[in-house]
Amino acid sequence: MRPPTEIFHTRALQTRLIIIASLICFGLAIAWVKSGTLQLARGSALKYLSEKQYLRSATYNAARGNIYDREGKLLSTSVPVDSIYAEPKKINNPLYVSRQIHKAAPEISQKALEKLSSDRSFAWIARRVDPNISAKIKAHSLEGIGFAKEERRFYPNHALLGQTLGLISIDGKAVSGIERAFDDFLRPKSYMTPSFIDARGNLLRAFVGPETSHLRGNDLYLTIDRDIQHVAEEALLRAVKKHRAKGGWAIVLRPKTGEILALANVPLLNPNYPMNAEAAKRNNAISRTGEPGSTFKIMTFAAAFDANVISPDEKIFCENGVWNLGYMTIKDISKKEWLTPAEIFNYSSNIGTYKIAQRVGKQKLHDIIRLFGFGQLPGIHLMEETKGYVQDYKKWGNARFANVSFGYGIMANSLQLALATATIANGGVKIAPKLLLAIKNTHGQNILPKTASERTQVISSIAAQKMTLLMIDETQKGTGKQASIPGILVAGKTGTAEKIDPQTGRYGKHLNVSSFVGFAPADNPDIAALVAIDEPQGIAYGGAVAAPAWREIVMAALIKQGLISQNLDDTLPIKKMQKKI
Amino acid sequence: MKLLPHKVLLFCVFILVMIGLVMVYSSSAIVAGSMNDDAFYFVKRQLVFIFLSMGAFAFALYIHPDLYRRYSYPLYIFMLLLLASLLIPGIGKSAGGAARWISLGAFRLQPGEIFKFALIVYLAKSLAKKASLMTLFPVGIVPHIFIPGIAMVLLMLEPDFGTTFMVATLTFVMLFIGGAPVTYLLLGILVAIPVALQMIANSPYRLERVIAFLDPWSHRQNEGYQVVESLMSFGSGEFWGLGLGQGPGKLHFLPAAHTDFILAIIGEEFGFIGISVIIICFLLIVICGFKIALSLKDPFQIYLAAGLTTLMTLQAIFNAFVVMGLVPTKGITLPFVSYGGSSLIMSCFMIGVLVRLAQESTNSADPNLKEATS
Numbered sequence: 001m002r003p004p005t006e007i008f009h010t011r012a013l014q015t016r017l018i019i020i021a022s023l024i025c026f027g028l029a030i031a032w033v034k035s036g037t038l039q040l041a042r043g044s045a046l047k048y049l050s051e052k053q054y055l056r057s058a059t060y061n062a063a064r065g066n067i068y069d070r071e072g073k074l075l076s077t078s079v080p081v082d083s084i085y086a087e088p089k090k091i092n093n094p095l096y097v098s099r100q101i102h103k104a105a106p107e108i109s110q111k112a113l114e115k116l117s118s119d120r121s122f123a124w125i126a127r128r129v130d131p132n133i134s135a136k137i138k139a140h141s142l143e144g145i146g147f148a149k150e151e152r153r154f155y156p157n158h159a160l161l162g163q164t165l166g167l168i169s170i171d172g173k174a175v176s177g178i179e180r181a182f183d184d185f186l187r188p189k190s191y192m193t194p195s196f197i198d199a200r201g202n203l204l205r206a207f208v209g210p211e212t213s214h215l216r217g218n219d220l221y222l223t224i225d226r227d228i229q230h231v232a233e234e235a236l237l238r239a240v241k242k243h244r245a246k247g248g249w250a251i252v253l254r255p256k257t258g259e260i261l262a263l264a265n266v267p268l269l270n271p272n273y274p275m276n277a278e279a280a281k282r283n284n285a286i287s288r289t290g291e292p293g294s295t296f297k298i299m300t301f302a303a304a305f306d307a308n309v310i311s312p313d314e315k316i317f318c319e320n321g322v323w324n325l326g327y328m329t330i331k332d333i334s335k336k337e338w339l340t341p342a343e344i345f346n347y348s349s350n351i352g353t354y355k356i357a358q359r360v361g362k363q364k365l366h367d368i369i370r371l372f373g374f375g376q377l378p379g380i381h382l383m384e385e386t387k388g389y390v391q392d393y394k395k396w397g398n399a400r401f402a403n404v405s406f407g408y409g410i411m412a413n414s415l416q417l418a419l420a421t422a423t424i425a426n427g428g429v430k431i432a433p434k435l436l437l438a439i440k441n442t443h444g445q446n447i448l449p450k451t452a453s454e455r456t457q458v459i460s461s462i463a464a465q466k467m468t469l470l471m472i473d474e475t476q477k478g479t480g481k482q483a484s485i486p487g488i489l490v491a492g493k494t495g496t497a498e499k500i501d502p503q504t505g506r507y508g509k510h511l512n513v514s515s516f517v518g519f520a521p522a523d524n525p526d527i528a529a530l531v532a533i534d535e536p537q538g539i540a541y542g543g544a545v546a547a548p549a550w551r552e553i554v555m556a557a558l559i560k561q562g563l564i565s566q567n568l569d570d571t572l573p574i575k576k577m578q579k580k581i
Numbered sequence: 582m583k584l585l586p587h588k589v590l591l592f593c594v595f596i597l598v599m600i601g602l603v604m605v606y607s608s609s610a611i612v613a614g615s616m617n618d619d620a621f622y623f624v625k626r627q628l629v630f631i632f633l634s635m636g637a638f639a640f641a642l643y644i645h646p647d648l649y650r651r652y653s654y655p656l657y658i659f660m661l662l663l664l665a666s667l668l669i670p671g672i673g674k675s676a677g678g679a680a681r682w683i684s685l686g687a688f689r690l691q692p693g694e695i696f697k698f699a700l701i702v703y704l705a706k707s708l709a710k711k712a713s714l715m716t717l718f719p720v721g722i723v724p725h726i727f728i729p730g731i732a733m734v735l736l737m738l739e740p741d742f743g744t745t746f747m748v749a750t751l752t753f754v755m756l757f758i759g760g761a762p763v764t765y766l767l768l769g770i771l772v773a774i775p776v777a778l779q780m781i782a783n784s785p786y787r788l789e790r791v792i793a794f795l796d797p798w799s800h801r802q803n804e805g806y807q808v809v810e811s812l813m814s815f816g817s818g819e820f821w822g823l824g825l826g827q828g829p830g831k832l833h834f835l836p837a838a839h840t841d842f843i844l845a846i847i848g849e850e851f852g853f854i855g856i857s858v859i860i861i862c863f864l865l866i867v868i869c870g871f872k873i874a875l876s877l878k879d880p881f882q883i884y885l886a887a888g889l890t891t892l893m894t895l896q897a898i899f900n901a902f903v904v905m906g907l908v909p910t911k912g913i914t915l916p917f918v919s920y921g922g923s924s925l926i927m928s929c930f931m932i933g934v935l936v937r938l939a940q941e942s943t944n945s946a947d948p949n950l951k952e953a954t955s
Binding site: 013 | 816907
């Protein structure tokens with residue numbers, strides 16, 4: 001038996017124990033309630049804050065889509081290459097590391113190597129380097145130097161289609177051309193992923209994420225034909241070299257569908273080396289605007305045929321080559337008296353053309369020019385496309401009217417001119433140009449919306465056929481003889497547009513853009529093309545400078561389509577056509 | 582089978598240790614991988630600690646509680662000397678600016694963890710001895726504040742505010758259980774508060790922690806960083822959690838994710854459900870621990886059981902409070918769950934002592950064991 005005090009003691013002790021146990025349980029209950037408020041009441045808000053902190057938009061591992069030509073030949077792709085980074089905090093002897101890297105790869109800039117001695121935890125030394133450079137540095141196995149795989153754009157055909165394909169900057173941004181215009185499709189889908197970030201928000205290392213092939217960008221299939229593109233570039237290079245020209249460009253397209261088969265620019269741009277090509281970056285074929293010159297007479301004649309204001313047999317007085325109008329004096333190179341419309345076209349008489357334009361009238365000529373697409377974006381969706389400029393006819397003075405009729409006083413790019421020619425070839429129906437054939441997703445499905453291409457009747461089909469006959473004449477009797485192809489009817493127009501000398505502000509006699517625009521076979525046009533040679537030295541006539549290159553390119557295109565037939569008597573189709581009209 | 586307190590206790594500890602092992606892996610794999618190129622670095626070590634803990638637990642089962650009573654003073658003095666030795670340069674292993682460790686080859690010993698056990702044994706013996714004299718201030722109060730006070734001074738010099746705070750709290754709880762008058766205890770708290778405030782104000786890093794605690798969100802770039810990261814991780818789990826291994830908090834964001842802040846990662850990956858399981862486990866440990874204490878007859882054993890239970894569960898509460906931003910950051914681990922050898926081994930050892938005490942109470946029919954030595 002215990003004494004009574006001890007019993008009391010035990011009871012009091014029990015009470016005290018229960019008080020402490022209850023207090024501890026109360027503490028646990030507070031923790032439980034607090035976890036409820038944090039996780040249930042404030043959970044989603046805290047989660048949002050947390051995600052904002054660690055989730056980064058990333059495309060690690062996923063590749064950009066490829067670009068193919070119309071036959072599925074690869075034009076642009078992405079290959080994994082090494083990017084070199086440093087963890088300067090881990091480097092004990094930055095001077096030694098820097099010297100070793102410099103010895104192995106002198107290409108790496110001194111500025112990048114200075115980062116080695118900083119107190120950062122991470123710094124890029126060189127992004128997307130050549131495999132042999134990274135191999136050389138890897139061989140040294142330097143402390144604090146690491147390698148991360150990054151995608152680098154690679155163009156297997158080197159300079160082929162360079163300006164049109166466009167450039168990707170060293171940090172992976174699409175800068176120009178198709179790469180930029182269709183970046184939304186090509187770019188790998190980004191996804192939010194945890195990033196290795198230290199307390200200061202520095203990226204600690206490139207994340208090697210999970211399988212991300214499903215995030216790969218879409219593949220583009222262009223309307224471009226790699227073979228025709230190649231021939232176009234070769235022909236341009238030869239013509240530019242032969243005539244010691246500044247450059248040149250060519251456009252090949254299918255009049256019936258608006259599909260662009262080639263879009264060539266010389267000097268060539270090799271997009272594999274985006275840094276070394278400042279001069280060649282411009283895509284002149286679609287971006288350079290200028291006064292089109294004689295080739296633009298096609299529009300004036302097309303308007304005249306459409307308005308039915310000329311007949312093939314009539315003769316128009318051409319003022320012996322000089323026509324003083326008071327407000328201006330128009331001069332012709334060939335001094336002629338009376339010429340038929342066809343002769344005016346073939347001799348490229350400015351006087352005769354303006355006389356025809358006067359019959360058409362300002363408004364009609366303006367409207368036809370607009371309908372052909374001048375003054376508007378051609379619509380191949382590249383950033384480099386230009387609109388050109390066509391002034392409102394109400395503001396045209398007589399001099400401006402005269403100038404416009406033979407291709408001055410307006411601004412146009414070569415694609416607009418080629419498309420206008422294709423419109424003639426297509427029986428007066430304008431078709432929107434196309435550069436994209438398909439956009440295929442990772443499952444191989446075409447996601448390019450199938451919309452019927454826009455068709456506009458610009459001139460009547462009779463007018464278009466009359467225009468075609470004139471253009472056939474040009475290659476048979478006129479200045480475009482060098483564009484003719486045996487066995488095939490060729491329709492075309494030469495042009496020698498004078499450029500304004502930027503130094504004098506006047507038209508320079510030796511600053512020309514010599515061009516040839518046309519289509520073939522004229523009786524069933526399959527190919528339309530434009531070739532322009534910029535500032536040729538010596539002979540500058542379009543017929544002599546651009547027509548041979550045009551012929552070479554179009555022949556190659558026709559051979560590719562299987563349309564060249566040596567057995568055909570080239571007089572037969574034209575007779576058939578003449579009978580029809 | 583009857584649900585005996587010590588069986589429930591063991592079950593809860595087992596659950597906590599297993600959750601701890603999994604979470605140590607989940608929360609340390611990435612940090613370990615980038616530090617040592619071995620994602621399992623901390624898990625392997627924790628496994629070693631678990632085996633050692635089982636040994637410590639078995640060892641405790643075989644030691645008669647009277648042995649602690651007999652050697653309580655030498656043990657306490659030895660532990661004081663060990664704490665003092667931390668202050669000698671070259672012995673104390675500095676971690677995070679504080680000398681809390683003694684290096685033992687591949688592992689580090691944290692004397693503070695063992696000291697807490699020694700303190701409980703000392704207080705249990707001394708309070709049981711004083712018994713009815715507890716109401717006398719010079720006999721019942723002064724020595725029990727002065728002797729732990731020596732340790733508190735040594736701990737503050739390390740400095741280890743977390744352990745100091747635990748020692749102070751434990752002393753007060755033990756004195757209360759031991760029958761010290763409540764007025765004296767309140768007086769003691771009134772004295773302790775200005776001392777604690779003075780210590781906080783004198784130490785820049787402690788002041789930072791208090792500032793961070795009071796308004797973590799406006800100091801989230803510096804002082805409040807850890808608290809804010811902890812809150813964001815913890816809250817992100819919502820009800821069900823993000824799933825094992827899915828929490829981003831351990832991606833270098835949350836410092837000490839596998840040690841002091843492992844509960845934040847548990848909250849993140851297992852949500853409210855996971856936290857509830859942890860809290861229920863500790864709740865059962867409290868209930869079982871005090872049930873064992875209440876079933877005992879010998880005051881020393883009662884104090885010992887209550888003290889050990891209080892130590893383990895109070896640590897859990899304060900750890901949870903820190904993780905949830907209810908108290909300033911202090912450096913207290915979550916018993917059984919956090920990574921760390923000293924804490925785990927000592928916690929399991931103390932569980933072993935508790936289980937042994939439970940066995941004592943069932944054997945209390947034996948009159949030989951009831952006899953108290955003084």
